[in-house]
Amino acid sequence: MKEKRAQDPEDPVLPAVEEREVLLTGPEVGPGEVFSVPIGPIHPALKEPIRLTFQVQGERIVGVQIRTGFAHRGIEFMGMRQGRNLIQILYLSERICGICSISHPIAFTQAVERAAGIEVPPRAQYIRVIISELERIHSHLLWAGVAAHELGFDTLLHLTWRVREKVLDILEELSGNRINYAIPIFGGVRRDITPDQYPKVREALRYYRGLFDELLDAFLRDPTVEARTRGVGILEPKEAEELCAVGPTARASGLRKDVRQDRPYLAYSDFEVKAITPEDYGLTPVGDVYDKIVVRLLEVGQSIEIIEKALEGMPEGEITSFPKIPALLAHLKKAEGEGLGWHEAPRGEVIHYVRLVSGEESPLVWKVKAPTYSNLLSWYPMFEGQEVADIPIIAACIDPCICCMDRVYLVRNGKEETWTKEGLLRLSWEKTRRMRR
Amino acid sequence: MSGWAIFGQAVLAVVGGVIVGLFYRGLDRKIAAHMQARIGPPLRQPFLDLGKLLVKETVIPRTAVAWVFSAMPFLAVLASFTALLYLPIGPFRPILEGYGDAILVLYLLAVPALAMALGGFASGSPLGVVGAQRELVMLVSYEFPLAVVLVAVAWRLSTLGIAPAFSLGAMAQHSLWAAVGPLGLIGLVLLLGSLLVVTPAELAKIPFDIPEAETEIAGGLMVEYSGTYLALFYLADAVRTVVMAGLAVALFIPYGIAGALGLSGAAGDAVDLIFWLFKVFMVMVAAVTTVRVGMARLKVDQIARGFWLRITAVALSGLLLLALDKVVMG
Amino acid sequence: MILKTLLSQLLSRPATNQFPAKYMPRSITGFLTKVQEGRAKIHPPVPVPPKFRGKLGYDREKCIGCQLCIRVCPAKVIEFLPEVKKIRIHVARCTFCAQCVDACPVDALSATPDFLLADTGRNSPNLVVE
Numbered sequence: 015m016k017e018k019r020a021q022d023p024e025d026p027v028l029p030a031v032e033e034r035e036v037l038l039t040g041p042e043v044g045p046g047e048v049f050s051v052p053i054g055p056i057h058p059a060l061k062e063p064i065r066l067t068f069q070v071q072g073e074r075i076v077g078v079q080i081r082t083g084f085a086h087r088g089i090e091f092m093g094m095r096q097g098r099n100l101i102q103i104l105y106l107s108e109r110i111c112g113i114c115s116i117s118h119p120i121a122f123t124q125a126v127e128r129a130a131g132i133e134v135p136p137r138a139q140y141i142r143v144i145i146s147e148l149e150r151i152h153s154h155l156l157w158a159g160v161a162a163h164e165l166g167f168d169t170l171l172h173l174t175w176r177v178r179e180k181v182l183d184i185l186e187e188l189s190g191n192r193i194n195y196a197i198p199i200f201g202g203v204r205r206d207i208t209p210d211q212y213p214k215v216r217e218a219l220r221y222y223r224g225l226f227d228e229l230l231d232a233f234l235r236d237p238t239v240e241a242r243t244r245g246v247g248i249l250e251p252k253e254a255e256e257l258c259a260v261g262p263t264a265r266a267s268g269l270r271k272d273v274r275q276d277r278p279y280l281a282y283s284d285f286e287v288k289a290i291t292p293e294d295y296g297l298t299p300v301g302d303v304y305d306k307i308v309v310r311l312l313e314v315g316q317s318i319e320i321i322e323k324a325l326e327g328m329p330e331g332e333i334t335s336f337p338k339i340p341a342l343l344a345h346l347k348k349a350e351g352e353g354l355g356w357h358e359a360p361r362g363e364v365i366h367y368v369r370l371v372s373g374e375e376s377p378l379v380w381k382v383k384a385p386t387y388s389n390l391l392s393w394y395p396m397f398e399g400q401e402v403a404d405i406p407i408i409a410a411c412i413d414p415c416i417c418c419m420d421r422v423y424l425v426r427n428g429k430e431e432t433w434t435k436e437g438l439l440r441l442s443w444e445k446t447r448r449m450r451r
Numbered sequence: 452m453s454g455w456a457i458f459g460q461a462v463l464a465v466v467g468g469v470i471v472g473l474f475y476r477g478l479d480r481k482i483a484a485h486m487q488a489r490i491g492p493p494l495r496q497p498f499l500d501l502g503k504l505l506v507k508e509t510v511i512p513r514t515a516v517a518w519v520f521s522a523m524p525f526l527a528v529l530a531s532f533t534a535l536l537y538l539p540i541g542p543f544r545p546i547l548e549g550y551g552d553a554i555l556v557l558y559l560l561a562v563p564a565l566a567m568a569l570g571g572f573a574s575g576s577p578l579g580v581v582g583a584q585r586e587l588v589m590l591v592s593y594e595f596p597l598a599v600v601l602v603a604v605a606w607r608l609s610t611l612g613i614a615p616a617f618s619l620g621a622m623a624q625h626s627l628w629a630a631v632g633p634l635g636l637i638g639l640v641l642l643l644g645s646l647l648v649v650t651p652a653e654l655a656k657i658p659f660d661i662p663e664a665e666t667e668i669a670g671g672l673m674v675e676y677s678g679t680y681l682a683l684f685y686l687a688d689a690v691r692t693v694v695m696a697g698l699a700v701a702l703f704i705p706y707g708i709a710g711a712l713g714l715s716g717a718a719g720d721a722v723d724l725i726f727w728l729f730k731v732f733m734v735m736v737a738a739v740t741t742v743r744v745g746m747a748r749l750k751v752d753q754i755a756r757g758f759w760l761r762i763t764a765v766a767l768s769g770l771l772l773l774a775l776d777k778v779v780m781g
Numbered sequence: 782m783i784l785k786t787l788l789s790q791l792l793s794r795p796a797t798n799q800f801p802a803k804y805m806p807r808s809i810t811g812f813l814t815k816v817q818e819g820r821a822k823i824h825p826p827v828p829v830p831p832k833f834r835g836k837l838g839y840d841r842e843k844c845i846g847c848q849l850c851i852r853v854c855p856a857k858v859i860e861f862l863p864e865v866k867k868i869r870i871h872v873a874r875c876t877f878c879a880q881c882v883d884a885c886p887v888d889a890l891s892a893t894p895d896f897l898l899a900d901t902g903r904n905s906p907n908l909v910v911e
Binding site for chain 2: 783784787788790791793795796797799803804
Binding site for chain 2: 162168
């Protein structure tokens, strides 16, 4: 496949002509010859589209390029510019990601509540905490299964995903859907957790407590899993701090960073959540994939404790400060100000920023920072010096949620530019024209 | 035996081998699924898979070396079928006995792996090249323990007066377990263990399926194969499973039950044949199915080191113990 | 050890929630005919809990045409019919968030447990609620 025309040198999305040729002809491998292995955007190792191009020498990786943007859907644009009011944007934010599905609404509602000065009653805060922790259990179990699948250990995939069905059933019972729970609303939550639902939740927690040791045993004491994950994808604490890694990725390197501990929000101040590092399991943190498995499995245990405490200490009261929707809409339309909302999603810290203008239903600015966005750069030191066989597990170990992460932010000639709808449309027309020739 | 009789038997053996191989593959998938608390595909699924692949379009990539790419599946299938003809099946001697022995079977077992690797190199895809490199590294690593096991059993049997040495038919008629002393028993156990570890490596199954690693290199050396060629590789894999399990049975579990049941003649042969199929099935479950669902995939350097250091050491100790046993027993 | 789990799972029932037929039938219409004649059985779908957010149910009598549901719908699912001051719901676009159910002041909307909504056209009768 040879391109005859000159390529636009400032084109940010398409690869250069020379790079494309190398990828397609599969050059000869001499001793010490370096050649490119493309992983993605469509690849069995990746759950979401992202292009990783590796330069390998035999089995050793000598270079990596990361190209994102394949899952960009223009969600912020849809929220800000298409005339949606804040309640509609709430459901848009919920659908940014399916796995961390309540993290985005929780951060978004907090941002709007801080901007508009809305109070959240304590019972609603507890309910939000319970649903978030249930989601954390579900997300970590999902990740554990996916990591096992990347290692070729399908039995653990089926085991953890079967175990995960219980928490999904509980979430369906509490919220009406297995994913996209639609629980938070500005000023509180939409549904109550009634006392007759407590026994079911407690039974699920008992089930998980009973399974906890079996899961730890299956993952952490299996010789083949240890052989594949120890010493692989090491992220040193200094690098983790410099690259601003968040969530279990940073905690596995020994950094005690957890938003629930550092800046308590909602009801987390009542629970005194401590960041979990591999030291809590008795290991010296190395920052490899094994440590990441340790941190995530221990966090499942921590979530079980938090939910238990929340159920016991659930305060009485109303579940929302604005039971009538028209009143809420009117208040939001009048609101002016900016607000920042944060949440410790299963992948790390997610931040939403809104700026409201009085008299407008849409926010002026809505910016989302997903946790994978901060963890992306930690892929570079993790891939250095590793082997091709380690690529899937290292790619999976930061728990990449590319759909959360993709935002377009173009830097050209040192100046920052934002692409408007017209600009993006023109770009897609040009690309189609190029592809047709 | 007249040429036509041999030809007829060969056709029967090949057809039977294909059916048994595909059926056992279906059983393997079903048992693996139940071990994972799933239902799994129906038992006839491999036949449906083969049929589907045969009707699909066969794509030869433009960057591939076309003649090598197209010839390799045929080579793999022919080698697997030929290996079937040298295998003792049930109470019957190998069909081509006298025209080749266990050493030839060893080479015939290596040819499909080599063919897959060459096909991967010729496919023109960088993923295929990586997979083919890994297959060759693995081939070199497990051939030595396999050869040691074969040589050890063949030699010990020959010292007991069983001739000709290395004849699989002769090996399948005589059991070593009763004829060796305690040292020899330990040695035989070590050798059987090595063979059971080599079996999934030979067949490229987890934990040794690094050449075809699904999640890493999207199929590795098989990534560009489709349609008829993929069907042929699928068939070769199914038949090789039967051959490898049959080899383990011939070397280590050569027992028949017709005598114990007091049957003889055609009825005894039929019962022994069914018993042989059962033995092959049990070897497959132990060495392929259970291992496939119970372990993660190992990396190629871990596999190479493991085979060259540990499995070779185990196999050589088994050989040594058998030799010592001969000295002790006189 | 994993071996214990494998053996115990081998000997117990699979954990699968089954599809209507255990294995893919050769012809789906043939299978459905057999079911109607009583020669084959369908595994029923897993029951959903109460308060499951499925297809919307609409009580036309109660609706007062205030359009609050339209204002809160994130997916532009609800169409206002100005002549009669009632609404029409296009289920194909619905995200099943049930915000309209919460917003309605007269409880004209409800979330039914109906989720088997596969159909051949966006405007087929099953997917438009009036």
